[in-house]
Amino acid sequence: NAGVTQTPKFQVLKTGQSMTLQCAQDMNHNSMYWYRQDPGMGLRLIYYSASEGTTDKGEVPNGYNVSRLNKREFSLRLESAAPSQTSVYFCASSARDRGYGGRGELFFGEGSRLTVL
Amino acid sequence: DAKTTQPPSMDCAEGRAANLPCNHSTISGNEYVYWYRQIHSQGPQYIIHGLKNNETNEMASLIITEDRKSSTLILPHATLRDTAVYYCIVRAYGNKLVFGAGTILRVKS
Numbered sequence: 001n002a003g004v005t006q007t008p009k010f011q012v013l014k015t016g017q018s019m020t021l022q023c024a025q026d027m028n029h030n031s032m033y034w035y036r037q038d039p040g041m042g043l044r045l046i047y048y049s050a051s052e053g054t055t056d057k058g059e060v061p062n063g064y065n066v067s068r069l070n071k072r073e074f075s076l077r078l079e080s081a082a083p084s085q086t087s088v089y090f091c092a093s094s095a096r097d098r099g100y101g102g103r104g105e106l107f108f109g110e111g112s113r114l115t116v117l
Numbered sequence: 118d119a120k121t122t123q124p125p126s127m128d129c130a131e132g133r134a135a136n137l138p139c140n141h142s143t144i145s146g147n148e149y150v151y152w153y154r155q156i157h158s159q160g161p162q163y164i165i166h167g168l169k170n171n172e173t174n175e176m177a178s179l180i181i182t183e184d185r186k187s188s189t190l191i192l193p194h195a196t197l198r199d200t201a202v203y204y205c206i207v208r209a210y211g212n213k214l215v216f217g218a219g220t221i222l223r224v225k226s
Contacts, residue, residue, distance in 0.1 A: 004160075033213070042204065043161065043216040050211075058213060090160050106153075106214055108160025 002026055004109035006091050012115045013081045021076040021112050023091030031094045032074035033058075033106065034066060036087040043090060049074055081116045088113050121205045126221040129199075135192040137220055139205030142186045148209045150181060152190045154201040155219070161204065164190065195224045 004025045013019055025032065030051045035043040035058075045058030047066040055066050063085060065077045074093075078085060092106040122140040129135040141150065151166040165172055165179045167188075172179040178191040192199055204219040 035216070042202075042218045045213055045215060048213050056213075059215070088158070092160070105151075105163035105166070106161070108162070111158065111160055 004091055004093055004107050006089075006109035006112050008112060009110065010113050012117065013078075014117050015082060017081050017116075018077065018079050019081065019114075020078075021089055021091070021114075022073070023075065023109060024073045025091075025093040025107070026072065027093060027095070027107065028071070029093035029095050029107070030071070032068065033092040033094075034064075034074070034076045035090045035092065036060065036085075037090065037111075038087050046076065046089075078114075081114075083116045086114060086116045121207055121217055123203075123205050123217065123220045125218065126223065128223045128225060129192075129195045131197060131224055131226045132194055135195040135199065135222055135224065137190040137192075137203050137205075137222060138187065139190070140187045141205070141207045144185050144207050145209065148207045150179065150185075150188045151206040151208055151214070152177070152179065153204045153206065153216075154199075155204070156198075156201040161216070164203075195222075197224050197226060200224045 007022045033048040034046040037043045044060050046064050047058055049055045049068040052071045067075045089112045091109045094106045149166050149168050152164040153161040155161045164176050167179045181188045200223055202219040202221050204216050
């Protein structure tokens with residue numbers, strides 16, 4: 001049982017290049033999230049998907065796009081990378097909240113470390 | 118969701134109880150108190166959450182004041198492996214989880 005898997009784990013880009021971070025979960029969770037964490041800072045929500053087929057903006061969505069490909073997969077795309085997007089990116093998933101049969105805890109991947117030069 | 122206030126850092130002796138406070142004075146009736154921790158560059162890990170009753174699991178205990186304006190996470194016998202950033206988050210079911218700066222807990226031998 002792998003949980004939440006992110007690829008790639010490390011990536012170096014030049015300014016203006018594009019790339020997609022992939023995330024997959026095997027826990028049959030409905031909700032998925034993308035966070036970024038800058039050095040010495042807490043996590044900030046970029047986008048989330050409450051269920052398959054829906055996506056919503058978080059705190060810092062500018063410069064990113066997402067795709068909920070199916071229930072398992074949620075990708076994050078940087079169309080034109082900028083140095084300000086140098087960060088560690090975490091994907092997470094959660095089952096339904098307690099009111100709907102779960103308890104809403106988030107399970108996180110190991111992170112993808114992105115450097116934009 | 119209501120905001121939370123945590124001390125930026127705390128120290129604890131190994132083997133002693135670690136008590137991490139959190140203020141959430143604007144919490145609403147349908148908002149839960151969640152605790153997560155992040156051990157050096159890993160993804161955050163869920164610890165516990167509660168609404169108004171005290172909660173205990175294999176990792177920790179959560180004590181919520183009667184007026185729900187503050188709470189304390191208790192690690193009963195802290196070990197060096199408990200050194201981490203601890204996040205207190207207030208969230209209503211169905212809402213997204215928003216992290217603050219958290220408390221850096223240093224467990225020392």
